[in-house]
Amino acid sequence: MTNESGLPISKPTALVHKPMELNLKEFSKAVGKGGIDFFFGKWDSLAGDGVEALSALGLAENASEKGWWLVFRSLLQAIKNLVDEKTEIEPKKFNLKPLKKGIEQALENSRLILNQNFFNHPDKDPIIQAVKPAFLDWLKQCNLSEADAIAISDRLPIYFAAALQDEWRRHAKDYAGLKEQLDTPFTQANDRLQAWFRYGTWLQKQVEEPMFLEAFSLKRVYVPLRAYYKRKVERQNAEDLEPRLTNREKSEQVVIELDKELETWLNKAHKDDAIRLISGSPGSGKSSFAKMFAANLAETDKIPVLLIPLHHFNPADDLIDAVGKFVHTDGILPHNPLAADYRESRLLIIFDGLDELAMQGKIAEKIAQDFVREVQRTVDRLNQRELCLQVLIAGRELAVQANETDFRKEGQILHVLPYFLPEDKRKNYVDTNQLLEQDQRQNWWQNYGAVSGYGYTGLPNELNQGNLTEITAQPLLNYLVALSLRRGELTFSQDTNLNAIYNDLLKAIYERGWAGHQHRAIQGIEEKDFVRIFKKGFKMMQKLALLV
Numbered sequence: 442m443t444n445e446s447g448l449p450i451s452k453p454t455a456l457v458h459k460p461m462e463l464n465l466k467e468f469s470k471a472v473g474k475g476g477i478d479f480f481f482g483k484w485d486s487l488a489g490d491g492v493e494a495l496s497a498l499g500l501a502e503n504a505s506e507k508g509w510w511l512v513f514r515s516l517l518q519a520i521k522n523l524v525d526e527k528t529e530i531e532p533k534k535f536n537l538k539p540l541k542k543g544i545e546q547a548l549e550n551s552r553l554i555l556n557q558n559f560f561n562h563p564d565k566d567p568i569i570q571a572v573k574p575a576f577l578d579w580l581k582q583c584n585l586s587e588a589d590a591i592a593i594s595d596r597l598p599i600y601f602a603a604a605l606q607d608e609w610r611r612h613a614k615d616y617a618g619l620k621e622q623l624d625t626p627f628t629q630a631n632d633r634l635q636a637w638f639r640y641g642t643w644l645q646k647q648v649e650e651p652m653f654l655e656a657f658s659l660k661r662v663y664v665p666l667r668a669y670y671k672r673k674v675e676r677q678n679a680e681d682l683e684p685r686l687t688n689r690e691k692s693e694q695v696v697i698e699l700d701k702e703l704e705t706w707l708n709k710a711h712k713d714d715a716i717r718l719i720s721g722s723p724g725s726g727k728s729s730f731a732k733m734f735a736a737n738l739a740e741t742d743k744i745p746v747l748l749i750p751l752h753h754f755n756p757a758d759d760l761i762d763a764v765g766k767f768v769h770t771d772g773i774l775p776h777n778p779l780a781a782d783y784r785e786s787r788l789l790i791i792f793d794g795l796d797e798l799a800m801q802g803k804i805a806e807k808i809a810q811d812f813v814r815e816v817q818r819t820v821d822r823l824n825q826r827e828l829c830l831q832v833l834i835a836g837r838e839l840a841v842q843a844n845e846t847d848f849r850k851e852g853q854i855l856h857v858l859p860y861f862l863p864e865d866k867r868k869n870y871v872d873t874n875q876l877l878e879q880d881q882r883q884n885w886w887q888n889y890g891a892v893s894g895y896g897y898t899g900l901p902n903e904l905n906q907g908n909l910t911e912i913t914a915q916p917l918l919n920y921l922v923a924l925s926l927r928r929g930e931l932t933f934s935q936d937t938n939l940n941a942i943y944n945d946l947l948k949a950i951y952e953r954g955w956a957g958h959q960h961r962a963i964q965g966i967e968e969k970d971f972v973r974i975f976k977k978g979f980k981m982m983q984k985l986a987l988l989v
Contacts, residue, residue, distance in 0.1 A: 504622050508555045511616055512568065513548070515608045519600040520576060523593055526651055527585070535583045543575020555619075560627050563605050564598035564645075573597055588894025589656035596658060599642070599649045606639050633783065636774045641739035643773075644748060648736045657892035659729055664884045664916075666730050667876050668699040668719070668855040696872040699855060700734060703833065706852075707744060707789065712828035715820050718795075718848060719833065720841035721857030724917030727835040730857075731793040734833075744787050747778065751794040756812035760819040764790070779823070779830070788830050792816070795836025795844075806843055809836075813844045859914035860885060882913050889923060901926065903933040912942070921946040 520540075524530050551571050553559075559566055573594050580590035609616060609627050627635070648660040671692040699719070706717060721727045735748040747764070753771070755763050765777030776783040798809035816832055823830045834841075841854060848854050860881035862870075867877045883899040890897025904913055904922060913919045924946065925931055931945045 504619050507616055507619055509553075511605070511608060511619070512553060514612075515563075515605040516544070516568075516572060516601060518604040518608060519597060522600055522604065523596060527589075527593060527656065530580075530583050530585070535579075537579075539582060540575060540579040543578060544572055547571040547575055555623060560623070562602075564602040569598045569601055585656070586894050588892060592655075592657035592661065592892050595661070596649045599646050602642050603646050606642060610639075632775050636776075637745055640747075640773050641742075641745075644732075644739040644746070645736045648732050655893070659732065660736070661892045662885060662888040662920075663729060663733055664860065664881050664888070666699045666726050667696060667858045667881075668702070669694040669696045669858060669870055670852045670855050671695075672851055672871070694856075694870045696858070696870050696874070696876050697855070698876065699730060699857065700737070702852070702855065703734065707831060710787075710828045710831070712824040712826075714850060714853075715824055715828060715831045716817065716848070716853065717831075717833050718841050718844070718854045719835040719857060720838050720854055721835075722838055722915070724915045725857045725859070726916040727837075727857060728793050729916065731791050731833075731835050735791055738789065744789050745778070745785055746789045746791065747773070748791045748793065750797075751792055751812075752797040754792070756798055756808055756815075760815050779819075784823070784829060786829055789833065790830065791833045791835070793835045795834055796840040798840070806840075809840055810843055813847065817847065859911075860916065860919065861910065861914040863910065882919065885916070885919060886923075889920075893927075895927070906933070906935050906937075908935060908937065909933065909942075918946075 547568075548571075551568050553566075553568055563569075576597060577590050577594040580593055581587060585593070606627070648663070649658045651657070652659050652662070672695050674691045674693055703717060706714070719727055719730070731748060735746045738744060738746045747768070749764070749767055754767055758766065761777065761779040764779050768774040768777065778785050778788055795809055795813070798812055813834065816834065820830055820832055838856075845854065858877075862877050870877060872878075880900070886897045886900045889895070900913065904926070909922070913922055922942070925942065926933070928945070928948075930948075931937070931941065933942075
């Protein structure tokens with residue numbers, strides 16, 4: 442973030458406040474003399490009593506050594522968190538000595554400097570790249586495939602950043618001596634700024650967490666979405682504009698890159714144009730986009746961003762009060778960012794899942810409409826003098842359509858497009874930059890092939906068939922097809938029945954997602970019952986997906 446968006450910037454420091462250089466090699470030797478064995482015990486006690494051990498060695502007042510423990514404990518916690526997510530790995534069953542040796546060597550050969558840059562971006566510090574090879578080698582020795590081991594170790598940086606913040610908060614007393622020598626987001630007295638800093642890291646971690654039960658994350662396979670908005674057509678010969686005119690009104694559909702369009706909107710920051718809606722069918726990638734967009738903004742520090750899933754939100758409250766309850770209940774911020782006393786100079790709120798408010802008939806549909814109008818009223822009120830709040834709302838097509846009449850400005854409603862559109866459908870759009878010429882399925886499968894270890898360089902030939910186009914063009918369904926293909930139980934051909942594909946996908950979800958992990962929600966449910974329970978809902982999802 443910049444100064445304008447609130448990130449603390451280090452003030453000019455006196456000589457005693459220079460960045461600390463840690464001689465990790467000498468410290469490692471000192472700790473070794475104390476007989477402390479870091480790695481041979483339960484995971485929960487790996488980082489154990491590090492600072493207390495320093496007291497026994499007479500080093501408790503040495504801030505440099507305390508800094509070492511901060512990094513070391515955080516590193517171990519990050520590794521533990523990653524390992525805990527992969528149920529195939531049970532540390533007690535595998536030899537921890539190679540991991541111990543590799544990390545010790547990495548630390549001994551590093552010269553870590555604690556300064557503003559380190560605390561601002563701990564995930565980018567060279568120490569992580571020094572430790573990753575040892576962690577990667579150990580994961581492979583735990584019988585993980587090379588692809589899975591790489592995918593897990595690649596997530597170490599942001600996990601380390603999150604663990605570092607958590608370690609500082611949980612053991613603040615241990616590191617009291619550091620506060621006098623550092624001026625960082627960790628040591629700032631301003632709780633608001635610290636909270637935003639922690640939340641930004643949390644947003645980045647969300648897109649690096651494992652996707653379903655894969656070793657890789659959403660970020661590794663994500664393909665930026667395209668969308669379109671409706672633009673009114675000036676009076677001219679209608680025959681010259683066909684077939685791109687919509688049937689209901691004289692407008693044309695203009696194709697854009699969704700993230701770039703919204704970045705432009707944020708940068709323009711017009712107080713009278715502060716709301717955008719994203720509309721898309723089930724499985725079109727709206728929620729994934731919301732997560733990725735929020736994470737990217739947090740990483741680039743452009744503007745404070747708050748991501749609110751609407752199924753965690755009370756739409757009946759006054760919007761300002763409801764936001765305050767949300768950040769308090771979820772422990773995100775110690776203050777309400779919309780309240781008068783704590784209002785941010787700039788803030789983006791992303792509400793994801795407008796359809797969650799409109800899934801139970803007419804009453805719930807009215808609740809969704811009332812919520813959107815409450816957002817409009819609040820945005821208009823807070824932006825009366827100058828812009829301070831922008832809002833992005835994502836929802837399914839039907840939920841957005843119910844509010845369409847309230848958003849008539851050009852570009853206010855953005856409709857998500859699939860990964861691929863056949864040539865005969867592309868003529869329905871104004872595509873100046875020829876964005877629709879790209880078959881994004883090829884990009885997704887290339888990413889997927891790299892992180893999964895299956896080596897796909899594009900959409901597999903057996904899936905590149907007319908009867909499968911509408912399925913593979915949708916992000917969620919495309920991934921489920923990938924699961925089905927990996928199972929190898931179904932032969933894909935031009936004669937493949939769609940019902941057979943969906944049935945196989947349900948089995949794949951059951952086998953991949955729950956059968957071996959005893960998910961509490963369906964504990965004791967057999968496969969045939971699982972398929973029967975979800976078949977109706979899945980068929981409805983199929984029909985909605987085919988409307989695109």
